[in-house]
Amino acid sequence: MSKKDHFIDLLVHDLAGPISIISTSTNSLLVKEQKYGPLTSRQRQTLERILRNTNKAQALLAEMVEIYRSEEGLFHCSNFLITDALNDAILDAVDVLNPTLSAKLAFIKKDDSFYRTLRENGISVECTGKYCQDPFYSDQKKVQQVLRNLISNALKYRKERVTISITGDSDLIIHVRDDGPGIPEEEIKNIFIRFGTLKGKAKEETKMPGFGFGMSCVKILIDVMGGEINVESKEGGGTCFIVRVPSLHLFSEKEALQ
Ligand SMILES: Nc1ncnc2c1ncn2[C@@H]1O[C@H](COP(=O)(O)OP(=O)(O)O)[C@@H](O)[C@H]1O
Ligand SMILES: [Mg+2]
Numbered sequence: 001m002s003k004k005d006h007f008i009d010l011l012v013h014d015l016a017g018p019i020s021i022i023s024t025s026t027n028s029l030l031v032k033e034q035k036y037g038p039l040t041s042r043q044r045q046t047l048e049r050i051l052r053n054t055n056k057a058q059a060l061l062a063e064m065v066e067i068y069r070s071e072e073g074l075f076h077c078s079n080f081l082i083t084d085a086l087n088d089a090i091l092d093a094v095d096v097l098n099p100t101l102s103a104k105l106a107f108i109k110k111d112d113s114f115y116r117t118l119r120e121n122g123i124s125v126e127c128t129g130k131y132c133q134d135p136f137y138s139d140q141k142k143v144q145q146v147l148r149n150l151i152s153n154a155l156k157y158r159k160e161r162v163t164i165s166i167t168g169d170s171d172l173i174i175h176v177r178d179d180g181p182g183i184p185e186e187e188i189k190n191i192f193i194r195f196g197t198l199k200g201k202a203k204e205e206t207k208m209p210g211f212g213f214g215m216s217c218v219k220i221l222i223d224v225m226g227g228e229i230n231v232e233s234k235e236g237g238g239t240c241f242i243v244r245v246p247s248l249h250l251f252s253e254k255e256a257l258q
Pocket of ligand 1: 149153154157178180181182183191213214215216239
């Protein structure tokens with residue numbers, strides 16, 4: 001086992017375990033008042049804040065693990081349903097930004113009523129093409145990480161609406177669109193390298209260290225999967241991220257031919 005493998009193990013077992021216990025215990029206090037006793041509104045608010053931030057830490061940890069795995073060329077490929085990855089990514093993203101909605105969604109079966117509840121909250125999901133039914137062969141955690149990041153940004157910046165569309169008959173094509181403030185043209189080139197520039201002057205100026213990690217992660221994950229990401233955005237006109245991810249079956253065949 002390399003030094004890095006040990007580091008990943010440490011992150012996964014020694015940090016992810018306790019974080020997950022904090023998250024589930026806090027959630028229990030919030031949703032099982034009959035068992036644990038009633039909460040005052042200030043206690044509830046504080047617990048919700050603990051839960052939101054624990055979920056953020058959990059997401060960041062998962063991201064770091066995937067980045068280390070990517071650097072080591074570690075892939076866990078399998079056939080999986082993209083709708084399963086999408087549903088989990090939506091739940092994760094909603095969890096951090098809207099815990100009340102996430103608590104509601106957690107109890108709904110992942111069928112029409114799940115998508116109806118999302119629609120009622122301004123989130124539309126469209127799935128067409130091959131991967132609506134057929135499994136996609138890739139690293140599910142990496143694909144899910146990409147989806148979670150794009151969806152959580154869209155939810156964070158939207159005015160009202162987020163539309164997620166999954167399509168593609170060979171490569172998987174993902175669109176995540178919002179009606180938020182958009183990204184100024186001159187800023188677009190910076191969003192994927194923000195983490196790099198934050199090491200310098202910008203880091204000293206930011207009030208939120210680690211700010212901008214998400215999109216740099218997305219870019220690395222898509223690169224290692226042999227895909228690409230594009231963004232259509234203009235100030236005041238919303239943002240749409242377009243991702244193409246090839247099936248890793250095809251990717252390894254192509255690599256083998258070179
Ligand atoms: N959907 C979006 N709408 C507007 N700006 C966005 C969107 N997604 C990303 N950005 C911009 O790209 C930056 C980098 O995104 P990200 O790495 O996810 O960092 P964070 O979510 O912590 O702000 C954001 O700070 C924001 O300026
Ligand atoms: Mg983000």
